[in-house]
Amino acid sequence: MKTNDKVLIIGAGLCGSLLALRLAQRGYKVEVYESRPDLRKVDISAGRSINLALSDRGLKALRLCGMEEKAREICIPMYGRLMHDTAGNTFSSNYSGRENEYINSISRGDLNAILLDEAEKHANVTFHFNKRCQKVDIENTIAHFKDYETDEEFTIDATVLFGTDGAGSILRKSYYLERKFLFSYSQNYLNHGYKELEIPADKSGNHQISNAHLHIWPRGDFMLIALPNMDGSFTVTLFLSYDEGEFNFENLTSEEKITAFFEKEFPDALALIPNIKEEFINNPTGPLGTVKCAPWFYKNNTILLGDSSHAIVPFYGQGMNASFEDVVVFDEILDKNLGDWEAIFKAYQKARKIDTDAIADLAIDNFYEMRDHVANPLFKEKRKIEMDLEKYFPTQYFSKYSLVTFNENIGYNEAMTRGRAQDKALLNLVADDAVHTNLNMTKEELKVILDKVKEETNAILEEDKITGM
Amino acid sequence: MKTNDKVLIIGAGLCGSLLALRLAQRGYKVEVYESRPDLRKVDISAGRSINLALSDRGLKALRLCGMEEKAREICIPMYGRLMHDTAGNTFSSNYSGRENEYINSISRGDLNAILLDEAEKHANVTFHFNKRCQKVDIENTIAHFKDYETDEEFTIDATVLFGTDGAGSILRKSYYLERKFLFSYSQNYLNHGYKELEIPADKSGNHQISNAHLHIWPRGDFMLIALPNMDGSFTVTLFLSYDEGEFNFENLTSEEKITAFFEKEFPDALALIPNIKEEFINNPTGPLGTVKCAPWFYKNNTILLGDSSHAIVPFYGQGMNASFEDVVVFDEILDKNLGDWEAIFKAYQKARKIDTDAIADLAIDNFYEMRDHVANPLFKEKRKIEMDLEKYFPTQYFSKYSLVTFNENIGYNEAMTRGRAQDKALLNLVADDAVHTNLNMTKEELKVILDKVKEETNAILEEDKITGM
Numbered sequence: 046m047k048t049n050d051k052v053l054i055i056g057a058g059l060c061g062s063l064l065a066l067r068l069a070q071r072g073y074k075v076e077v078y079e080s081r082p083d084l085r086k087v088d089i090s091a092g093r094s095i096n097l098a099l100s101d102r103g104l105k106a107l108r109l110c111g112m113e114e115k116a117r118e119i120c121i122p123m124y125g126r127l128m129h130d131t132a133g134n135t136f137s138s139n140y141s142g143r144e145n146e147y148i149n150s151i152s153r154g155d156l157n158a159i160l161l162d163e164a165e166k167h168a169n170v171t172f173h174f175n176k177r178c179q180k181v182d183i184e185n186t187i188a189h190f191k192d193y194e195t196d197e198e199f200t201i202d203a204t205v206l207f208g209t210d211g212a213g214s215i216l217r218k219s220y221y222l223e224r225k226f227l228f229s230y231s232q233n234y235l236n237h238g239y240k241e242l243e244i245p246a247d248k249s250g251n252h253q254i255s256n257a258h259l260h261i262w263p264r265g266d267f268m269l270i271a272l273p274n275m276d277g278s279f280t281v282t283l284f285l286s287y288d289e290g291e292f293n294f295e296n297l298t299s300e301e302k303i304t305a306f307f308e309k310e311f312p313d314a315l316a317l318i319p320n321i322k323e324e325f326i327n328n329p330t331g332p333l334g335t336v337k338c339a340p341w342f343y344k345n346n347t348i349l350l351g352d353s354s355h356a357i358v359p360f361y362g363q364g365m366n367a368s369f370e371d372v373v374v375f376d377e378i379l380d381k382n383l384g385d386w387e388a389i390f391k392a393y394q395k396a397r398k399i400d401t402d403a404i405a406d407l408a409i410d411n412f413y414e415m416r417d418h419v420a421n422p423l424f425k426e427k428r429k430i431e432m433d434l435e436k437y438f439p440t441q442y443f444s445k446y447s448l449v450t451f452n453e454n455i456g457y458n459e460a461m462t463r464g465r466a467q468d469k470a471l472l473n474l475v476a477d478d479a480v481h482t483n484l485n486m487t488k489e490e491l492k493v494i495l496d497k498v499k500e501e502t503n504a505i506l507e508e509d510k511i512t513g514m
Numbered sequence: 515m516k517t518n519d520k521v522l523i524i525g526a527g528l529c530g531s532l533l534a535l536r537l538a539q540r541g542y543k544v545e546v547y548e549s550r551p552d553l554r555k556v557d558i559s560a561g562r563s564i565n566l567a568l569s570d571r572g573l574k575a576l577r578l579c580g581m582e583e584k585a586r587e588i589c590i591p592m593y594g595r596l597m598h599d600t601a602g603n604t605f606s607s608n609y610s611g612r613e614n615e616y617i618n619s620i621s622r623g624d625l626n627a628i629l630l631d632e633a634e635k636h637a638n639v640t641f642h643f644n645k646r647c648q649k650v651d652i653e654n655t656i657a658h659f660k661d662y663e664t665d666e667e668f669t670i671d672a673t674v675l676f677g678t679d680g681a682g683s684i685l686r687k688s689y690y691l692e693r694k695f696l697f698s699y700s701q702n703y704l705n706h707g708y709k710e711l712e713i714p715a716d717k718s719g720n721h722q723i724s725n726a727h728l729h730i731w732p733r734g735d736f737m738l739i740a741l742p743n744m745d746g747s748f749t750v751t752l753f754l755s756y757d758e759g760e761f762n763f764e765n766l767t768s769e770e771k772i773t774a775f776f777e778k779e780f781p782d783a784l785a786l787i788p789n790i791k792e793e794f795i796n797n798p799t800g801p802l803g804t805v806k807c808a809p810w811f812y813k814n815n816t817i818l819l820g821d822s823s824h825a826i827v828p829f830y831g832q833g834m835n836a837s838f839e840d841v842v843v844f845d846e847i848l849d850k851n852l853g854d855w856e857a858i859f860k861a862y863q864k865a866r867k868i869d870t871d872a873i874a875d876l877a878i879d880n881f882y883e884m885r886d887h888v889a890n891p892l893f894k895e896k897r898k899i900e901m902d903l904e905k906y907f908p909t910q911y912f913s914k915y916s917l918v919t920f921n922e923n924i925g926y927n928e929a930m931t932r933g934r935a936q937d938k939a940l941l942n943l944v945a946d947d948a949v950h951t952n953l954n955m956t957k958e959e960l961k962v963i964l965d966k967v968k969e970e971t972n973a974i975l976e977e978d979k980i981t982g983m
Binding site for chain 1: 697
């Protein structure tokens with residue numbers, strides 16, 4: 046590939062903007078087409094998560110592009126989960142036993158805006174808004190667009206085309222429909238959907254509940270979560286079945302039922318959401334889907350990056366981080382000077398797909414963990430031990446959550462494999478009373494536990510290896 | 515549902531024919547539309563496996579419809595695998611330590627024909643051939659057809675519509691494209707494709723190699739298998755990567771390369787395939803895909819059954835058996851008199867999907883087992899122990915293969931869960947030298963092993979349960 050190649054990017058969301066910035070920094074001539082209006086000029090947040098969790102993998106990608114500091118200015122650190130029961134009692138559970146490990150609540154729109162601003166500083170990148178891609182002729186690398194403002198239809202012929210057009214990717218749809226190769230593809234929906242609500246700031250513009258936590262109201266079949274915004278408000282998200290259980294999106298159709306549901310299940314949250322009825326009825330219910338596919342690329346011509354290639358459910362807070370990490374991995378492959386785009390695409394997919402598959406599976410796991418397990422005594426005991434191990438042995442113990450979230454230099458797949466074995470080891474040791482715990486354990490007592498967990502984890506990994514031969 | 519409901523079945527393959535027969539036996543008025551010609555009148559085997567493995571789940575379904583005996587008349591029992599190495603040496607591995615457990619090679623066309631014949635004896639079922647379904651209006655239960663002979667297009671309005679139209683189902687495509695509900699869907703291709711070849715009968719019309727075995731030439735990255743036919747021939751199938759490794763379908767393009775590949779890897783098979791060059795070049799290369807989806811049904815109107823809802827790779831020999839078992843499970847649900855079709859469809863999917871998902875995963879597992887593991891010393895040791903355990907403790911020990919293949923009264927999912935735990939237990943006991951084996955073990959020595967395997971298996975299942983909480 047050469048820097049005078051005409052690079053076309055479809056989609057100026059988070060991944061597309063960061064990719065455009067990075068390719069511009071590397072000297073490529075980049076054109077970016079986005080179906081929505083410029084989000085710096087109009088509010089287009091409706092129906093999309095307006096805040097997101099930014100953690101170490103995402104920060105590493107921002108650092109690569111010189112954007113870490115600017116992003117941190119609009120971050121709100123969240124140090125742990127704060128669980129709320131139906132009586133309004135809370136208990137907290139830190140994300141890590143190491144003090145410097147936390148996740149950040151950040152506005153999708155504000156982050157997207159600073160990436161667009163930075164990319165536009167480069168003369169070799171141009172953004173075009175309100176231009177919707179309708180299909181891609183993958184054989185000839187020609188994208189077909191429609192201008193939303195003029196209704197005009199036009200085509201762009203590129204040397205290479207990147208589809209960063211999100212979970213509903215048009216490029217991916219073209220792969221599926223053109224049938225030029227065997228395209229492995231999956232879209233899997235949970236039976237749950239989500240709906241966003243708001244806890245406004247108090248009269249002084251301050252947060253009404255702790256802004257240093259991600260709040261969770263876990264109820265088994267459904268749950269509510271809340272992440273803080275810079276303006277003192279919280280974005281609240283209800284995850285609920287479409288059609289199963291006593292309460293679901295299909296039967297919560299009247300104001301009385303909605304209020305009754307919240308009064309019974311989330312009374313403390315209800316007290317903080319003044320517009321519950323309007324918001325519940327007017328805000329859209331979104332689906333929760335996982336998309337995997339392969340191959341991501343076609344010849345020298347086109348490639349999927351970000352959510353278009355691996356949309357995941359939001360329960361590990363890794364969607365944006367995974368998409369940003371794509372840019373890091375792609376950038377590393379570019380450094381290898383492999384010659385042509387197809388060789389680059391092939392090397393990128395080979396390096397990357399195992400990890401995006403893993404985070405997709407981890408995110409589904411965490412759906413069940415957050416709904417069902419966080420309030421389970423065995424799980425709470427396990428988390429308590431893990432926090433102590435991380436605190437006293439900060440260089441020796443990393444929980445699965447920590448491996449996934451705070452260890453950006455190991456891949457998601459390794460984090461999953463090690464993390465799952467470790468979880469299994471620890472849960473079984475706790476269940477068997479093989480490790481004895483008390484409120485204030487000494488470092489010596491914890492060392493005994495650490496050694497047992499390590500030994501058990503290695504035994505599990507070894508047994509799995511033999512079974513898989 | 516009522517017996518005067520107009521039942522429309524799309525597809526008169528194995529599953530559609532058996533379903534038509536069973537519904538006719540239950541008194542429904544059934545119309546079946548098939549895109550191909552009547553296979554009893556023309557040879558349409560090209561490109562499809564011409565023989566298949568029929569085992570206990572399939573036989574149970576045939577028994578339900580009174581067709582077991584007729585099917586057995588065209589079966590060739592296969593008692594085990596016969597492995598061939600590159601030097602032409604062979605060793606056998608039985609499918610079971612119980613003498614009455616074996617699988618059967620059967621002609622797809624001949625079996626389909628006897629099902630069509632039997633179904634046509636019922637006045638309330640009619641088959642229409644050469645009528646290709648083009649799309650289904652799922653909201654109004656109207657199927658659109660094209661007549662291949664006249665080019666005429668027409669529609670059929672049914673009370674209820676069954677899509678037994680196979681892996682490339684048009685009904686399933688209509689679910690995907692009409693987007694009337696959240697449709698979870700996956701199509702996953704292996705990097706391997708398959709190609710069929712033939713070992714003809716000898717001059718006397720007899721089989722040239724043992725007809726009591728399924729032959730395997732396992733080579734790690736690829737493999738050849740052969741199943742016997744009634745006419746003395748074998749259908750040979752090569753499973754090979756499309757584009758990876760030293761030899762693959764993309765680079766085996768000249769007669770010299772094809773011959774060199776077979777001479778190096780399968781010399782004993784090559785000697786038996788006189789038309790290797792013509793067949794290799796002229797026979798199509800087929801893909802190996804797994805399809806899963808949900809939901810299978812839409813309202814009271816339509817449902818997918820058989821391969822259209824769960825296409826699987828052929829490596830467990832369970833594709834036809836799973837589709838036939840669908841009819842058994844559906845029949846059991848009909849016995850419950852649930853009232854309307856939607857209630858029946860819902861109950862059927864709830865009862866069935868967990869098992870078809872399991873056999874899809876087991877079939878992928880077996881791809882690796884057959885290619886890589888059957889010749890592995892650890893695996894061979896394990897299989898030897900299993901055969902002895904089944905022989906000496908026929909009511910106490912069932913290998914995973916036996917649970918899946920010969921235990922038609924437990925579901926695939928239970929077979930998978932128990933079978934995998936047992937495999938893990940046994941492989942690790944063998945690897946750790948925790949069980950000591952020799953050529954001729956006494957029943958007492960085997961009893962010690964049986965107890966250890968049982969104990970380890972239960973421990974594994976218990977640990978997995980705690981981890982999954």
